[in-house]
Amino acid sequence: MSAVTWHYGYRYPASRSISGGRFGTSALEYDKFRPHYPSELFDKFEALGPVHVLDIGCGTGRVALPLIDRGMNVLARLGLGLEPDARMADVARSRGVPVEIGTFERWDDAGRRFDLITCGAAWHWIEPEEGADKAAHILRSGGTLARFINFRLLDDHALASFDAVYSSYAPEVTTDGRPPSYLDADDPVSTSTSSSGTRSHVLRSIREFSTDEWLGMIATLSDHIALGSERLGALLMVLRDLTDNDFDGRLRVTSCTHVVLPRAFEEPVALVLYLHFESVLTSLDSPAMAWAAELLLLTCAYCSVGRVDSP
Template structure:
């Protein structure tokens, strides 16, 4: 869940920023510890009550979503571009293959669902959807999803002031980050349509909340996209500013989340280039 939506980090499309996509493995322990999970309602809706599904998790990272699908009774294979993240997940029992999804070889394997949690913006939306179609069984589901958040109003303004001071051109936390993610959702849906192998994509939304202490939130901040590439002094300045804002608000807060998904079923024989 990047604080800086990927398209704000440079003029390139997110999937062209490979150095950012491959940077999360600098601290897989911290990433897995701090990053939020996904609502059970989302997992249940994707699985559809059918235990034993074969699920391909694209950009599986440390296996946060994969473990939730395993807990729901699914068999999961991960594909991850960062070898450090993949090795971390393997040590915890997840089968993972290291590759960019667009170049990954399914070797004839097919799946009931292809999913991507907080990762599909690092995949070419058209080539990725076409590859997903070729790996899905008839009527299999592609589901890509993200956690967007909004702090309480007073903290949103304080967080924005800290980011403006430390990192000019950062997103405005007084604006709903779901609006920023709408660009990502639209690109994902357009890519699915252009793959010409799915029914019309749907958007799902699940609202939820999570209470954070000051230290819990500051533990998560360095895992956001681009943040682990900041000079240490800048990151320290950012964390100090955010920590002071949380202290002024009482030392903790409740974050409002919206998990947003784009999903479609493979209804026709996939076509297009390999």
């Protein structure tokens, strides 16, 4: 493998120490300031009714906990999180999420299989080909691999103002707030032989960040952490003055979540109907009723799989 491989819009580093220890130095700040994922996303997961769930790169539990809050208490019994940083994992464990330490590629699944694999803001730390093969291996038939990551969009005035600061204090760091390159990037999971294809979409909402919220959030980004405490502190000081004085301490931000799901996930309601009627088919005594239910079952299957293959 070469030193770096572009995937999902981020550089995959040859040294795993970057992801395996960097965020843990500020685990509580990460948990406090990183934006949450939209409830709409978890509604989709809940509709599938998964029994065994694996959350890759679970961090402090920001994906696992909303699933548990939706009544998926099974996650705490039969599911688990996988996290390379012990300090991040400790925060998740303190909230009731079972976590195993390790990188996804090297993790021993011990024969366990999953209905749903989630990966929030972590897939770019995984070696692309190995990750795709591993996910296909541990997913049950019909299981779902859901990958998603948040990003933010600032208006042109804010971007120009911030760019001027970054060019002086951190020219190697990209200003947070512009469209990410991974929206148009090739996806090795989609093109792997074990995949039936994927589709991506972006969930959007408008929110305001206070100066403290914005600076707290960007201070947890890996490229900002890499600046070191002295350079990062100087950058944040200038950005604080700029945000307070030029934007009255409030930034209007388009908050986005880029979601990559299997094609068959595009019709969650049909999938729920499919699973429901599949479970009751064997309880029907009348051959005519069983035939009608079988027809409805096939219709649901067509809606949940075949329909999304059209452009």
